[in-house]
Amino acid sequence: xxxxxxxxxxxRPETRAAQAGHFTDPHSGAVVPALQPSTxxxxxxxxxxxxxxxxxxxxxxxxxxxxxSLLTExxxxxxxxxxxxxxxxxxxxxxxLRPGDHVVAQKTMYWGxxxxxxxxxxxxxxxxxxVDIAELGNIEAALRPGETKLLWLETxxxxxxxxxxxxxxxxxxxxxxxxxxxxxxxxxxxxxxxLELGADLVMHSATKYLNGHSDVLAGALVTAKADDFWQRxxxxxxxxxxxxxxxxxxxxxxxxxTLYLRVERNCVSAMTIARHFEPHPAVTAVLxxxxxxxPGHAVARRQMRGGFSGMMxxxxxxxxxxxxxxxxxxxxxxxxxxxGGVESLIEHRASIEGPDGPCPPDLLRLSIxxxxxxxxxxxxxxxxxxxx
Ligand SMILES: *Cc1c(COP(=O)(O)O)cnc(C)c1O
Numbered sequence: 001x002x003x004x005x006x007x008x009x010x011x012r013p014e015t016r017a018a019q020a021g022h023f024t025d026p027h028s029g030a031v032v033p034a035l036q037p038s039t040x041x042x043x044x045x046x047x048x049x050x051x052x053x054x055x056x057x058x059x060x061x062x063x064x065x066x067x068x069s070l071l072t073e074x075x076x077x078x079x080x081x082x083x084x085x086x087x088x089x090x091x092x093x094x095x096x097l098r099p100g101d102h103v104v105a106q107k108t109m110y111w112g113x114x115x116x117x118x119x120x121x122x123x124x125x126x127x128x129x130x131v132d133i134a135e136l137g138n139i140e141a142a143l144r145p146g147e148t149k150l151l152w153l154e155t156x157x158x159x160x161x162x163x164x165x166x167x168x169x170x171x172x173x174x175x176x177x178x179x180x181x182x183x184x185x186x187x188x189x190x191x192x193x194x195l196e197l198g199a200d201l202v203m204h205s206a207t208k209y210l211n212g213h214s215d216v217l218a219g220a221l222v223t224a225k226a227d228d229f230w231q232r233x234x235x236x237x238x239x240x241x242x243x244x245x246x247x248x249x250x251x252x253x254x255x256x257x258t259l260y261l262r263v264e265r266n267c268v269s270a271m272t273i274a275r276h277f278e279p280h281p282a283v284t285a286v287l288x289x290x291x292x293x294x295p296g297h298a299v300a301r302r303q304m305r306g307g308f309s310g311m312m313x314x315x316x317x318x319x320x321x322x323x324x325x326x327x328x329x330x331x332x333x334x335x336x337x338x339x340g341g342v343e344s345l346i347e348h349r350a351s352i353e354g355p356d357g358p359c360p361p362d363l364l365r366l367s368i369x370x371x372x373x374x375x376x377x378x379x380x381x382x383x384x385x386x387x388x
Pocket of ligand 1: 085086087088110112113154158183185186204205206207208217218219339
């Protein structure tokens with residue numbers, strides 16, 4: 001790959017993303033990086049050295065290079081790696097801990113990871129405290145000097161979109177020698193760069209905003225330092241085989257070229273919808289960090305650049321029954337899980353997470369896409385008629 005950008009003035013992240021790192025293929029002149037499906041790579045006759053950068057795709061594939069270096073650049077890290085899924089990336093970090101280590105994480109966060117974490121910590125002999133992060137003091141109280149090795153944060157977090165002050169939380173973790181990982185799936189590097197705020201690692205479900213088209217399952221990590229811990233994480237990816245397929249890596253880079261455009265639109269539309277429905281008589285609350293009424297608004301204003309993401313939840317008057325009735329009436333929103341795609345999705349979270357989770361039963365989670373916002377508002381309006 002060649003990158004003539006190094007010779008000119010430094011380009012803004014949105015330019016780097018749109019140009020996939022200003023890529024030009026030195027052999028063909030192609031402006032799109034090639035997809036390399038090969039699982040194995042040849043060696044030279046004279047010294048048995050590898051001809052290129054890869055030997056076997058479970059360790060590395062040349063298709064990863066453009067996408068990993070672009071994401072590393074957008075997050076301001078030292079190195080990055082793509083994984084088979086967001087959870088594969090998260091697991092590679094947790095599996096780099098040793099039995100006896102202690103982990104602090106949030107009570108409300110992406111439920112699939114929370115469930116796995118609770119289960120795995122039991123299996124692996126890791127201590128785990130899940131805290132309510134509405135108060136920073138709860139994190140401080142849970143951290144154990146010398147023993148806590150990982151503080152896992154997600155902001156804004158599923159499904160209430162609580163906002164964690166990354167800089168303040170990271171300072172507390174550092175004081176006891178714990179690494180800080182931030183799940184930046186929802187904010188994306190467009191809105192927040194956790195490494196800049198003191199985090200050690202950033203994790204993404206690249207399935208969501210980074211790819212943006214609901215057609216690739218992928219995960220990613222970016223590290224502030226390429227240290228021994230990072231080597232252990234890469235070892236886990238390679239030896240457990242939590243690797244992304246080359247075609248998925250190629251599609252992911254293609255999706256990321258429009259990341260800034262999409263997220264900008266997601267944020268503007270979400271803000272419009274949040275403002276419109278906050279006073280609605282059938283809605284008891286709109287949970288969106290962009291609203292002044294949201295408890296995380298002040299921190300979000302400081303921490304998120306010019307937008308509050310495309311994710312929000314609404315609580316419907318009349319409880320679970322009313323929420324499910326409303327859910328059945330959508331025509332433009334699609335009733336489906338996941339988030340961060342170009343199409344808007346709506347989901348009754350409690351049906352997915354089960355009655356034991358912290359998700360309120362009257363809550364509907366909305367992922368705002370890039371459609372005409374008027375159509376989304378009209379769909380929500382007609383679905384809410386007579387609710388509660
Ligand atoms: C979807 C999601 C994950 C899990 O990622 P997968 O790609 O589905 O494995 C983790 N964190 C957040 C915030 C998510 O939205």
